[in-house]
Amino acid sequence: MTKNGITYCKCGAPARPRQRNCRSCKNASTKRSVLKRKLAVQRLEQALHHLTIENPATRREYESQFRTRAVAICDEDGMPAIAGFVVGFLADRMLQVMDDDGKNHFVRLDRVVEDFGRTVDGEILHVE
Numbered sequence: 753m754t755k756n757g758i759t760y761c762k763c764g765a766p767a768r769p770r771q772r773n774c775r776s777c778k779n780a781s782t783k784r785s786v787l788k789r790k791l792a793v794q795r796l797e798q799a800l801h802h803l804t805i806e807n808p809a810t811r812r813e814y815e816s817q818f819r820t821r822a823v824a825i826c827d828e829d830g831m832p833a834i835a836g837f838v839v840g841f842l843a844d845r846m847l848q849v850m851d852d853d854g855k856n857h858f859v860r861l862d863r864v865v866e867d868f869g870r871t872v873d874g875e876i877l878h879v880e
């Protein structure tokens with residue numbers, strides 16, 4: 753809203769120069785979007801947790817060696833080849849790993865290495 757050449761924020765305070773809202777409304781809205789992003793990451797972690805197929809023995813062994821769900825699947829020479837996230841713990845030390853294209857790979861625990869550098873939205877997905 754503009755009155756006498758001055759633009760007002762919807763709260764009634766004068767807006768910032770060349771903007772439509774005031775400083776405190778802008779701060780509040782930034783805070784809201786940061787919280788929203790945090791919530792989105794939390795939901796993703798929860799979804800991942802609920803979607804996980806559980807084999808307690810494989811999961812225990814995985815958690816004793818890995819701190820995150822971000823892994824790389826190694827090729828026959830032991831070189832990290834495919835990056836993905838562990839989405840399932842199967843019987844007999846098998847893992848279900850979803851790669852960046854959403855493709856599932858079923859690999860033995862000793863074929864994957866932890867991928868420390870990978871994050872989702874700047875935050876590492878921790879194993880609970």
Ligand SMILES: [Zn+2]
Nearest residue numbers: 761763774777
């Ligand atoms: Zn305002």
